[in-house]
Amino acid sequence: MKQHMTSGSIIACLLVHFLFISCSFAQSDTSINPYHYSISKIAKGNHGAVSSAHPLASMVGLAILKQGGNAFDAAIAVQLALAVVYPNAGNLGGGGFLVAHTKSSKSVAIDFREKAPGSATRDMYLDSLGNPLVGLSEDGPLSSGVPGTVAGLFSTLRYALLPFQDLIQPSIDLAEKGFAITESEAETLNSHQDDFRKYSTETTVFIKKEPWKAHDTLIQKELAQTLIRIREHGMKDFYQGETARLIVEEMKRGNGKISMQDLANYNAIERTPMTFKYKGHQIIGMPMPSSGSLLMLQIMKIVEDRDIGKMGFQSPEAVQLMVEAERRAFADRAEYMGDADFVKVPVKKLSDAGYIKNRMKDYVTGKATPSNIVSPGDINPESEETTHLSIADRYGNAVSVTTTLNGLYGSRTVVGGAGFLLNNQMDDFSIKPGVPNIYGAIGKEANAIAPGKRMLSSMSPTIVLKNNKPYLVVGTPGGTTIPTTVFQTIINIIEFRQSAFDAVNNPKFHHQWLPDQVLVEEEIPSKLINSLHAMGYKTTTTPEIGRTELIKINWKGKKSASFEAIADKRGDDHAAAF
Numbered sequence: 001m002k003q004h005m006t007s008g009s010i011i012a013c014l015l016v017h018f019l020f021i022s023c024s025f026a027q028s029d030t031s032i033n034p035y036h037y038s039i040s041k042i043a044k045g046n047h048g049a050v051s052s053a054h055p056l057a058s059m060v061g062l063a064i065l066k067q068g069g070n071a072f073d074a075a076i077a078v079q080l081a082l083a084v085v086y087p088n089a090g091n092l093g094g095g096g097f098l099v100a101h102t103k104s105s106k107s108v109a110i111d112f113r114e115k116a117p118g119s120a121t122r123d124m125y126l127d128s129l130g131n132p133l134v135g136l137s138e139d140g141p142l143s144s145g146v147p148g149t150v151a152g153l154f155s156t157l158r159y160a161l162l163p164f165q166d167l168i169q170p171s172i173d174l175a176e177k178g179f180a181i182t183e184s185e186a187e188t189l190n191s192h193q194d195d196f197r198k199y200s201t202e203t204t205v206f207i208k209k210e211p212w213k214a215h216d217t218l219i220q221k222e223l224a225q226t227l228i229r230i231r232e233h234g235m236k237d238f239y240q241g242e243t244a245r246l247i248v249e250e251m252k253r254g255n256g257k258i259s260m261q262d263l264a265n266y267n268a269i270e271r272t273p274m275t276f277k278y279k280g281h282q283i284i285g286m287p288m289p290s291s292g293s294l295l296m297l298q299i300m301k302i303v304e305d306r307d308i309g310k311m312g313f314q315s316p317e318a319v320q321l322m323v324e325a326e327r328r329a330f331a332d333r334a335e336y337m338g339d340a341d342f343v344k345v346p347v348k349k350l351s352d353a354g355y356i357k358n359r360m361k362d363y364v365t366g367k368a369t370p371s372n373i374v375s376p377g378d379i380n381p382e383s384e385e386t387t388h389l390s391i392a393d394r395y396g397n398a399v400s401v402t403t404t405l406n407g408l409y410g411s412r413t414v415v416g417g418a419g420f421l422l423n424n425q426m427d428d429f430s431i432k433p434g435v436p437n438i439y440g441a442i443g444k445e446a447n448a449i450a451p452g453k454r455m456l457s458s459m460s461p462t463i464v465l466k467n468n469k470p471y472l473v474v475g476t477p478g479g480t481t482i483p484t485t486v487f488q489t490i491i492n493i494i495e496f497r498q499s500a501f502d503a504v505n506n507p508k509f510h511h512q513w514l515p516d517q518v519l520v521e522e523e524i525p526s527k528l529i530n531s532l533h534a535m536g537y538k539t540t541t542t543p544e545i546g547r548t549e550l551i552k553i554n555w556k557g558k559k560s561a562s563f564e565a566i567a568d569k570r571g572d573d574h575a576a577a578f
């Protein structure tokens with residue numbers, strides 16, 4: 001595959017390789033057949049658009065928009081659908097962030113990140129000698145934080161138009177009657193069979209004697225019952241009722257820590273979004289406990305005044321600048337960032353223009369700055385596997401949600417009798433200073449475990465405004481590569497003048513201070529890699545970075561717009577519009 005995809009549609013179509021599912025680049029068909037559906041990587045329309053990790057979820061979102069729902073209604077319905085059709089990351093037992101811009105120009109940030117259970121302790125994943133027991137923060141019930149997703153859905157409801165019953169019904173049907181799984185879901189289900197047996201205390205629908213195949217029907221009766229209880233009793237069921245009881249029973253059987261009190265105490269929080277300007281655009285993102293927007297702010301401010309657009313897309317010069325900006329931002333992440341409800345995060349200092357400029361004072365064009373000489377910035381104490389969905393509607397609302405179980409299928413613990421997976425988000429805490437988590441991120445005191453604290457995240461649901469109207473709705477999974485992928489996607493459009501399709505699908509790279517290496521996607525040309533080596537960079541190749549979902553909106557006057565939805569070529573991601 002070439003890295004520049006001018007005839008992108010055709011190439012992406014070839015990537016959709018399972019037989020029963022055809023590939024289309026035409027406007028989406030909205031009749032939903034869960035046993036036979038096709039994947040679209042691009043969709044265009046004048047009324048609204050949805051891009052998510054699964055065709056059935058995007059189709060549910062589109063149907064809700066067509067029914068008269070707004071982007072918030074669709075975001076609720078799509079998340080619920082993903083919890084059914086995309087169990088490796090879609091969830092009821094995880095958490096996430098929603099960033100939105102409403103038709104009345106209000107910017108919104110809803111934090112439904114998991115919290116450490118009340119009985120969690122700072123050293124709970126260390127042995128008596130203080131050595132990390134790494135598996136414990138990754139596998140099984142002890143790795144789960146108190147889930148936030150259901151609280152997040154209900155907190156979103158205040159911006160929605162339709163009754164919750166209408167938004168959850170498509171997911172109940174998909175769980176009850178089943179749907180055809182894709183080839184990649186079959187593959188990941190097969191590779192996690194032993195884990196499901198090991199980390200769930202009761203048998204689950206994901207365990208099967210014969211290997212899963214593309215087009216097998218996955219029916220989830222217990223999950224359907226959980227969704228019906230939520231339909232009937234609202235979030236009370238999940239946090240205080242029968243579902244809460246089932247979660248706590250699973251914890252007791254599997255030595256986890258989440259209690260009835262932890263669940264009853266959980267609340268989603270509406271926060272003030274993080275916003276900053278980039279060349280006439282306004283970027284809106286998530287504040288702490290996500291590091292994503294602050295990292296993007298630091299990185300984007302560094303490239304903003306160096307005219308990166310002129311350097312050329314993936315020129316050694318531009319890539320070096322981006323890598324060095326990323327390196328410095330991630331050094332600050334490790335030192336300073338964590339849940340700002342628990343620790344003082346010096347956000348003002350870290351986003352100060354003079355501070356950011358000073359971070360680049362040892363930057364040498366054409367030569368790598370080794371990470372061992374880049375410490376976190378010196379600041380005076382201030383005076384004081386995941387999935388993304390992007391949705392926009394014709395009323396002017398735009399919603400960007402990233403939600404996660406953390407690893408693929410999270411803790412691999414399915415709540416007995418309730419049919420959904422729990423997260424392994426506790427691993428996003430720094431279990432010990434300097435010990436990397438599953439994404440290689442290190443942290444210190446700011447991100448140490450404490451009861452009720454939210455673990456630091458990299459998730460970066462983002463909205464870019466142009467002329468005060470939503471222009472780009474964007475986000476991706478990918479652990480620590482999330483902010484750098486969102487950054488590159490935006491820069492590809494604003495600076496390198498790429499189409500939305502190319503901006504999403506062109507290969508990405510990533511640096512996170514430690515380990516001191518540039519992670520590059522396989523499709524990055526070898527010429528660029530050789531240039532990086534000549535400057536002193538080490539590179540490590542990875543098959544894929546991110547699964548970016550993007551909507552680009554072109555407003556024609558106040559009320560009329562055209563929408564272009566792009567779904568990443570890297571997965572089963574599906575774009576829908578009308």
Ligand code: DON
Pocket residue numbers: 385386387404405406407425428456457458459476477478479480482
């Ligand atoms: O919150 C975070 O930063 C991580 N738990 C996200 C994990 C993720 O993106 C998994 N997908 N590849």
